[in-house]
Amino acid sequence: MKGALVFWPPTASARAAEVDHVVIAFTVVLLCLTVPIFLFMTYCAWKYRAGRAADRSHPQARNLKIELSWMLIPFGLALIFFVWAARIYDDELHPPPNALQIDAIGRQWMWKFQHPGGQAEINDLHVPMNEPVRINLISQDVVHALYIPALRIQMDAIPGRATFLWFDADRAGKYRLYCSEFCGTDHSRMAGTLYVMEPKDYEAWLAAQGSVAGLAEQGRELFSRFGCSGCHERGSTVRAPSLAGLYGSPVPLEDGRIVTADVSYIMDKILYPDQNKIAGYKQKMPSFDGKISDSDLLRIVAFIRSIGTT
Amino acid sequence: MPDGVGIELAEQFSSARQQKETGELGMWVFLLTELMLFSTLFVSALILRMLHPGAVTAAALHLKMWIGGLNTAVLITSSFFMSLAIELSRAGRTSPMRLCMVVTAGLGVLFLCLKGYEYYRDYAEHMTPFFAWRPYGLLGDPASRLFVDLYYVITSLHAVHLTIGIGLVMTMQHLARAPGFLSRHANRIAITGLYWHFIDLIWIIVYPTLYVLNR
Amino acid sequence: MSGRSVLSMLLKPALVWIALMALLGAISAIGALVPRGHWWVAELACAGAMVAIVVLFSMEMWRHAPIVRLFSVLGFFWVAILFGLTMVDYATRSIAPQ
Amino acid sequence: MSELVLRDAPPPVATIGRPETYLNDGQTIRSWLFTTDHKRIGVLYLISITFFFIIGAIAAGLIRLALVVPDGSILTNDIYNKLFTLHGVIMVWFFLVPSIPNVLGNFLLPIMIGAKDVAFPRLNLLSWYIFMGAAVFELFVLIAGGVDTGWTFYTPLSTIYSNSWVIPAVLGVIVVGFSSILTGVNFITTVHTMRAPGMTWFRMPLFVWSMYATSLILVLATPVLTMAMVLLFYERAFGIGVFDPGAGGDPVMFQHLFWFYSHPVVYVMVLPGMGVMSELVTAFAYKRVFGYTFIAYSSMAIAAIGFFVWGHHMFFNGISEYSGMSFSLLSFAVAVPSAIKVYNWAATIHKGEIRLATPMLYAMGWIALFVVGGITGLFLASLGIDAHVHDTYFVVAHFHYIMVGATVLAFLGGIHYWWPKITGKMYPEFWGRVSALFMFVGFNMTFAPQFVLGYLGMPRRYHTYPPQFQFLNILSSAGATVLAAAYLFPLAYLLWSIRYGRDAPPNPWDARGLEWTIPSPPPPHNFEEVPVVDFEPYDYPNRIPEA
The missing domain is CATH 1.10.287 (Helix Hairpins)
Structure with missing residues (x-):
């Protein structure tokens, strides 16, 4: 470098x-x-230049x-x-389903990365090598794009929607990462470093970041604080779909479509419950749009993901 | 063509036929641009509907469909009079033609009045999300505001075009007072008519797009 | 042609008027009486028929030069491109693999 | 030569006293500002777009100056962002789009098809007034207040987060759109109905074909931009929320609508250039064009397919996979008609009678730059490669090869070729060749390093960058200096030639086409009497012209 x-x-x-x-x-x-x-053109320009004797007979005007x-x-x-x-x-x-999931939030003008164990870092990203890593991208304000030239990938981070990129780095080292979609005054400073590490170094790095409760753990707490558990917990009086085993499973909708409950579906459902109504349920859930911060939203989604895979 | 109906040749043309075709083609090409202009709004409305079907349906139920339908009928009738005016212009009959054009423009004004009344009713129902001082009445999904906003954008743009159309028709019938107008500018009536019918056409698309399909 | 009676002039505009009003009635009736469901296909068909009538008869496409006719068709074709290719994105987004 | 004279006798050139030309037909300012003569309107456009080109070029020069150092210490980030927005907006809407169509198109299109004027001369003048009004307003907005969103105005940066003068800038873009639309309507109707007797579709010069295709794009695409900008205006002014994700809108929808216009408009910039090329290559190879019908149809194909490919600007902003794949495939398809033209021009040169005058030098340079720009476009259309080079300097280099390399070189080549016709004076040939050479060298020195920078991973619109990119950036800035000098040469000697140049004969290049059958400069109504066309286009006899 x-x-x-x-x-x-x-x-x-x-x-x-x-x-x-x-x-x-x-x-x-x-x-x-x-x-x-x-x-050919250079040759012609020389051979057939004006004033030079050359065979110009039978020039073609078309040939299908x-x-x-x-x-x-x-x-x-x-x-x-x-x-x-x-x-x-x-x-x-x-991405392979077993990929390590790291959440990334783009905002003017920094990248915030959050590891599954809750470790967070700004503009720097540590990942293990020889392991598929999936970065879930959202933006808090304008459109950004996470671009890592050494991996030849980029993907926009769009406000209000979840996107992702994934990679499987095979060479340890320090590489640059950028924001490649113009995002305002300090666009060119929204850059950082990607550290690709040996898996054991990565574990050591994670441990050194201190034992923060995992995202999903924090999400469990928020799940009751925002009152989600009141309806979605088993045994509640309101009839709401159970969320255990939801993540990754197909959901039949009222209009006949069947969608997969992925990160963006769950986020949408929390923010705008009125769309994508679920077949067989009455829509009663209030919208959490504007009532929940993006990082809290990520935590709750992480929690739902964790009970979905068990 | 009957006597007294014809075209005065402008200097860049070599025949009346050429001038007539040029005028009509020019108007059609211009109308193409108008079609693309409105289509952009229609595609936005369709995307909105796909992204938020529930909210759009809920908001669309608050539109006054009977006024929309009545307005469609008013415009269809105005188009009828415009067609009649074109037929009369071809026969060289100036005064009934002018009368038909006045009726056409009058129906256009009636449309605008009905539209204004509809806006007033919307306002009374607190369906004006862009007024900061007036709380928005349709609660629920934020996308419903979006639909109502788009409704105002589409209908007001159409109203602007209709107002231009009314001005055009009234100007033409006023100019047609001059003796021998039809013997010099017969094609101008037909070209004005093209524009008027096109405004009608746009409303015929607006009505189902906003009022009917989303119910 | 100058001898044409007002009645014969009335014929075409009147037929167009009747057809359009009938279709308007149909579309409004469907919209008012059977909300939701799959009647939107019928509604769209009615609207399409109305547009076709206006373009063909009110705007006199049938009597224009062929080149003018070509242009009116071209316009609707380009609208189809705008709708079609935009919708390819929006229609396949929800089922796109995560 | 004798053949042409026999077929349609050129009107006699008045030799006694001063012949009446469009230039001396009234010499007051008023006679210029209220003219409906398409030739005078073309000249008015030439003067105005030259002015806006200089403004845009100064902005580009400042950008290149700032990028000499990696730490951004020459200009502040805010001024840098406003400069590249100014450069983009001015160059796209106030130079490139109106350049060849409104200057050369206005001047030549009616003459080439044997008409007295365009179909709607007053609309033509109105179009210039709209253009000037919008341009002066936009320039004031971009300099007095500044806009920092880039010429693409992406939402929600432009609607919510930017603190600059977005609203007036958007209004200026909306208004200039009407000028494009009026020009497009005018050209389409002119080509359809104003052709001289005998001028069938397949006797039209290829420049007319390309202007026709260009006009179709202007007419069909501009309204969509207008509406997208109106929605953006409402969104920023009243917060209606169509593009605001917080209100349920979709910011990507703006990109769809924006690129529905802005991709086809790239062909508005390059198609007229292709038209100019066909004229230059045939005239200076002194030979009939190879595959006339293929070139004509390929113009139309480019105009049509150009509308199917806008999504290749959006592969990585969350459009669906199916959408990405189809847009990529269609983008490959648009390369086919472009390739046809290049191969056909090469074949035209074969067995020709080649004169390497200034316009021909521009034409040869043009083909080289266009080919480089075109094939790098294929890299960008390839999904997996675009994942790396999207939004980097690779893109910047690519579209400058197309928009500057192809459009500006074609424009200058055309200006040199038709300069005797427009002004009635010859330009100094030696200086013409020198500046063409400088232009080619300077251009490649400026933009070729940017391909490397892009592949190395330098994102575009960056005000600061990692120090290892500095060498290539300095190289690029040095090239920009050469390029600036190459732009100043023609400006100087062309102005010089108006006063001191030698008088031009009606047909200094011994070229074919109706515009060369009338005196230079043309009389006010182009033709003494309506010409009857009974010859094929480019009917060169393919033998040495007798001097």
Whole structure:
């Protein structure tokens, strides 16, 4: 990370290496398609320049076969790269279910990361290596984007919606992370460092952060403080769906759709309970929009997630 | 074309037919831009409906559907008179044509009055979320405010276009007083008519989009 | 043509008026009497028919030059692009894998 | 040469006294400000957009100056953000969009199809007044108050969080849209109904085809931007909440509506450039264009497919996976018609009679820059690669290759080519070639390092950056200095030539096309009598022109 002159970014995951491979292969193919044009044009400009004797007989004005072939062959070649790059994208959108989940909040102008054990850090992010890590992104104000060049990934953090990115870093080290979506005055200072560590170092780092009660533990407390338990606990008088085992399971909706109860679904349900009504239940829950802070919301979702997986 | 109906040639054209086609095509292309303008609002309304079906339905029930329906009928009738005016202009009959255009514009004014009454009723029901001093009446999901706001944006934009239309129709019928107007500018009536019918068309889309489909 | 009677001039606008009012009645009746449910398809069909009538007859698309007709169709096609591609996103968002 | 004269006799050039031209047909300020002559309106646009280009270029110069140091100590963050917003807004809406269409299009389109004027001359003048009103207002807003949202005005930054003059800036953008719409309506109707007898669709010069495609985009896309901006205005002024997630709205919806306009508008900038290229390449290769119909249809295809691809600006803002995949595939498709044109121009040069005059140098440079800009666009359209280079300097370099490399070079090439027609004077050829060369070198020096910067991971719109990027940034800023000098050259010698240049003959390039059959500068009504077209476009005999 010294001021040395570099021409290629560091590579810290298998996916990043694959992106490099696509880029290099695509560059080679495109050069093969375009360099001949330049050479040909330079040659023509020299050979057929005005005042020079040259054979200019039978110039062509059209040729359907040539036209079609230089229309379709490059397109066909390019499609290979479309598929290759789309597969990488597909991989980016499908994290393994066992990934380590870290929550990230973007706000003007800092990143806040929260580990499953409750450890929080600002602008720096410590992750274990050789383990899939999923970063759940939300924004408290404007649109931000978490961008880690060494991993060749970025994803917007959007207010009011949950997004995520995931990676499996395979090389320990310090890498830069940025906000890549313009977010106001100090946009360029909304940057930090990603520390990819040996798993045992990561454990040690977590421990050194002090034993904070886990997010889910804090969420359990909030669950009763906000009065959720009054209706959603077993044995309550109000008929509300039980939340045990909810996370990750399919939920049938009133309008016939079936959705998966994921992080964004649960968040939406807490903030705007009137939408996505659940089949077989009367909608009685009040909206918590504006009544609950984003970090509390994350904690409650973490709690619901924890009782969903047991 | 009958005697006394025709087109005075502007200097950049070489034939009356060319000038007539140019005017009509120009108006159509302009109307395309208007169509895209309103479609942007319709697509916003549709997205809103997809994101918050419950809240939109709840809010839409508070719209005064009978006024909306009545207004649609008023505009359809005004279009009828506009069509008649165009037919009369082609026959070179200036005075009945002017009468039809006055009736057309009058129905447009009636539409605006009904719309104003509807806004007044909305105001009385506390359905004006953008007025800071007046508490919003439809409680529940915040998205209902959004729908009501969008209702005002769409209907007011339509009202602005209608007002322009009324001005255009009245100006045309006023100009048509001049002797021999139809023998010089017959195509202007038809082009004005195109605009008027288009405003009607937009309302025909607005009415189901806001009032009926969301119920 | 100058000899055309007012009655013959009335014919087309009147037919259009009757058709539009009938469709308006239908759409309003469906909206007022059967709220919710899947009647929106019928409502949309009525609205589409009304739009078609206005474009074809009131706006006299049938008597314009072919190029004008092409443009009116083009406009609606572009509206379809705007709706279609935006909706591809919104319609598939909820079932997108997390 | 003799062939053309036989087919349609050019009107006699008056040699006694001063011939009546559009330039000396009334010389008061009033006769210019109230003119409905499309040629004069074109010149009015030329003067105004040159002014706005200079303003935008000064902003760019200041940005490059600030980026010489990594710690952002030259300009404050706030001023930096306001500068790049000013640069973007002025360059996009007040230079690039009106550049070729409103200057060269206005001047040439009616002449090329053999018309006396555009279909609606008064609307044409109104369009200029709207443009000037909006532009002066916008410039005042951007300089006096400043806006710090970027030209994209993304919500909710623009609606809730920015403390700058967003509302008046948005109003200026709304108003200038009407100018675009009026121009678009005018050109479409002109092409449809004002063509001279015998000027069939497939006898139209390719420049006219590209102007027609451009106008279609302007007419169909601009209203959507207008409405998106009106909603943004309401949102900021009254808090209606359409884009506010707190009120149940969706900030991504603004991006959909914004890019529905702003992607096609990239083709508004580049299609006219392609049209100019077809004219330059054929004239200076002195040969019939290769594959006329393919080039003509590819203009229309670009205009149409350009509307299907806006989502490639939004791959990583939470649009659905299906949406991302379809937008990516469609973006690959739009490369096909662009590739056709490049291959066809290359084939046109083959067995031609090539004269490397200034316009041809611009044309050759244009093709090189456009190809680089185009193929880097394919990288951005590839989903997995875009995950890395999205919103970095790679994007900045890519769209500058397209918008500056392709549009500005085509504009300058066109200005040189038609300068004798517009002013009746020849520009100094030597200085033209020198500046074309400087432009090419300066441009590549400025923007090529930015591809590397982007791949290394430098995000765009960054006021400070990690020190290891400094070398490439200094290189880029040095290139910008060369580029600035290259812009000043033509400004100086073209102005010089108006007074001191040699008088231009009607057809100095020995080129084909109706505009070369009339005197330079053209008479007020273009043609003495309506021309009858009975020849194919670009009917070059393909032999050495006799001097």
